[in-house]
Each structure stands twice: as C-alpha cells, then as structure tokens.
Amino acid sequence: MKKIILFSLLLLPFFTMAQKVPESKRTSLIIYERQLSALRIHAYDSLVGTEQYKKLVKKIDSLRSKGHGYIAFSLFGDMLHSDYSNLNNSITQSGFTKLNPFSSRFGIGISSQKKRRMFDFYFAVIGLNNNATKENESIKVSLSSLLEFDWGYDFIKSLKVNLYPYLGFSLRNSSLEYSKPSDFNPNYTNISNIVLNNRSVFATSTTLAYQAGVALDVLIDQDKNKRNNTFLFAKFGTTRAFNYDEYDIGGNLYKPKILQGDWLITLGFKFASWD
Template sequence: MKSICLLLVMTLPFFTMAQNSPSKDSAAYYRCELAKLWHKYRDSMLRSEEYASLNAKLNNLPVDKRKYVSFNMFADVVHNDYSKFNQSITAAGFTELEPISFRFGCGITVKSKRNIHDIGFFSVGLKNQAQRGNETIKSFFSNVMQYDYGFDLLQSNAVSIYPYAGLSIRASMLRYEQPMQINPGTTNISDLVIPNGSAYLSSTKIGYQAGLGIDVTVSNFNNSRGSVILFAKGGTNGPIGRERYKTNDSDITYNYDIRHADWMITFGIKFAGRD
C-alpha cells in the first residue's frame, strides 16, 4: 500500500504538467507560440544597427520648443468681495467670511508657436466659513471646463508672456448649518429631533476670465522632447449676468451681493511633451 501511495505522489506532478500544458491543437498553444515569435523578432530588431541608426537620427532632429502639449496642476489664490454679505451676517452675530480663499485643479495646455490653449478640467474651492456658536455659514466657489486663449508676446524657447481671455462654467454655493438638537420633551420618534433649519443655495453661470500669464521652462529632458514648466496667471473671473442663488426645492432666487474672484492669482506646473 505504501508503495502505491509513493507512486501516486511521484507521478502527480507529471499529471499536473500535462493538464497545464496547452494542447497543440488549442488556441492557447498558438497564442503562446506567436508571443514567443514576437518577442524573438522584437529583441532582434532592437539590437540591430539599422534600428539604432534610425533612432539616433530621430533623436537628433531639431525640436521646436515653442510647441508642446502638457498636463497641468495648479493652485488658485482667490479674492472675494463679501463686504455687503458680511454686513448682513455680522449684524446677526456671525463672524465675517475671509476675503481670501484657495482652490486647486488640473488641466492641459496645447501651445503652437504664439497660440496657447489652456483647458482647465476643474478648479475646486476650499470652504470659507463664518460662525455663530455652533452654527456655520459656508461659501464655496469652483469652475469646471474652463477654456482660456492666450497669445505669446515673446516667442522665446524659455519664457512666454501672454494676455489671455476665456469662458468657463462657474458654480457658487452657500450653506447654512446648525447641529441636530434632541427634543427633551419627546413623546415618540416623530418629534425626537427638533428641525435644524439648515439651508443650501447655489448659483451656476457661464463665466468669463481674463488676465496676464507667464510660463518659465525650468528643465528639459529626452533631448528637449520633454520639459517642466512653471507658470503663473493673474486676472479676474466673473459671471456673465447677475449671479443669483436658489435652493433645489424652490424657484425663488436670492441676490446676496457676493463677488467671487474679483481678482485671482494662479500658480502651477506643466509637464510638457513634444513630437
């Protein structure tokens, strides 16, 4: 019996290998053989003198540094005019909303000689809040799908200075919140919680932006086919038409005389590539 068990243990790997090896009549077998053939000829091509010569000629071609496509990451310092809104909320006992807020975002740039096309996928604003005890008023301001056209005044390989203008979708939000309160005289679950009266209002408009930008190339790599570019932009960002706020449950609009981004400064980095 022991001899039989030992024989089974010794032959088990051979059965396993036979099951794992693809049959010569199977699709898996031919895919495996094609993959081996592809790797063989690819390695042969990469080691050939002809490939090395063509690759060297490609890398030695002159590169126009004024053309590139880049992925961008940036941060905004935004000034907001809350003067009239702050007068109304401080009269009710709240602290003031700070005029300076911050945002972050990302996008791409396509540059061709003097023409600079900036596309911002999103710029998300961090909350700015005022308080009265446990109650808060929060303000947010963001942009999505922002397009700016700039015109390079210098046509330099290292520095670009450009006026720009464009359009975007802008979203402004106001939120009033107070903590949930428990009714001490509750008689059943329906009156356990005292309604907290929180409110959420928003305004979505087509916006415009305009200002002046500067790009500075700080690093080149891969024979100048890649670059790291630092940039800054300063200008204004406003709504087309009057900005009015409304809740999701009502068509009534409210005008709070808030002016988001009457001026703003953007700092960012571009990771650029060229053909």
C-alpha cells in the same frame, strides 16, 4: 586502477591551464570595452565642441522657435479674492464674524501651445470653504469651476519663456451654506417627531463665467533630448459671472450680491512634451 590515477595526475596541469585561458580572455575583453567606451565619450565631446555641431543646434532651435508646440498636463493652485462686503455687512449684524476675502482653490487640466497660440483646458478647479461663525452656527461660501477653457497669444517668441494675455469661459459653481445643529426630541414616538427644528440650508448657483488676465510660463527643467519639459507658470486675472449669483432656497431667489473672483493669482506646473 593505479594506471588511471597516474594518467589523471599527468593531465591535471593541462586542465588547470585550460581554465586559466578563458579568465585571461575575459580580463582582456573588459579592458578593451572600457577603452572603446572612453573613445566614444571622447568622440562625442569632440563632436559637441565643433563649430559645425553648434551651428546645426542653433538652426534646429531656430526652426523649433518658429513652429514649436507642446501638449502638457497641468497642476496648479489659485489664491482667489472675493468681495463679500455686502454679505458681511448683513451677517455681522446677526452676530457672525466676517468672511475672509481670500480663499484657495486647486485644479488639474491639460495645456498646449501651437506656434504662438496658448491653450488651457481645466477639467475642474475646486474651491475650499470660506467660513464665518457665531457660537455653534456657521456660514460657508466656496467657488469652483468646471470645464474651464482659456486662449492666449504669446508675445515672446522663445522656447523658454512665454508671456501672453488670455481670455476664456467656464462653468462656474458657487455654493452657500448655513448650518446649525438640529434640535432633537428626546421623547419622540416615531421618526416623524425625532427632529424638532432644523434650520440648516445649502444652495448652489451655477452659471456661465469668463476669465481674463495675463500669464507667464518659464521653462525650469528639460531632458537631454529636449523633448520632455517642465514649465512653471503664473497667471494674474479675474474670473467673474456675467450676473450676480442667485441661490434658490425654498423657492426664494436669494441674491447676496457677492463678487467672487474679482481677482486671482494662479501658480502651477506644466509637464510638457514637444509635438
């Protein structure tokens, strides 16, 4: 047993040296990898700075500008102006406040560009209510659009800026609501005589509409490969029905002669990927 212990003590320095060698190798490996990484960075910086590289990049950008295109997800908001003068003249005589001519809308859709042709297809543009009140009574008006399609032609041949007029069509939905709390019978005997009086009315008008105006897209962000881009876009134009809206209320066609969307301003983002 003593011989075994003595033999182990004699071999201990060799085991210690065997463990230190791999650690030295790892340290050297880290140093060499850092030096190689530094050489790669230096080589890339040297390449980017050469005239040949710059010329090739310009040629690629030039070719893209001649036939570039993208598809994008669009997210935006509208500031809509409407002419409620005829309706306001009528409801103020009944003691209501005037309807504000400005209202907000929000929408989502997809957009694309093919050379100088611009396309926008919005799934839905949802309008917020515009209210007029009198004590506990209210009148609410809103305008929304479904399946809106716009087509435009870009005047600026650039990868970063697009300026274009547009024209399009949509399915337009205008809603009109009058609400007043119902009168209830405290001495009701069954469901047929619980409600004494309910004058609330809700009606919609759905019709084909057109859009026209001018739009501007500006590139505000781009990844290193120039494949994924973010555009800030703005539109100024109009969205109008071909006729005045008509609201069917109890078999009566009510025509308040309101002009919703005589002009609007749109501001939003396009999250695009190049084709």
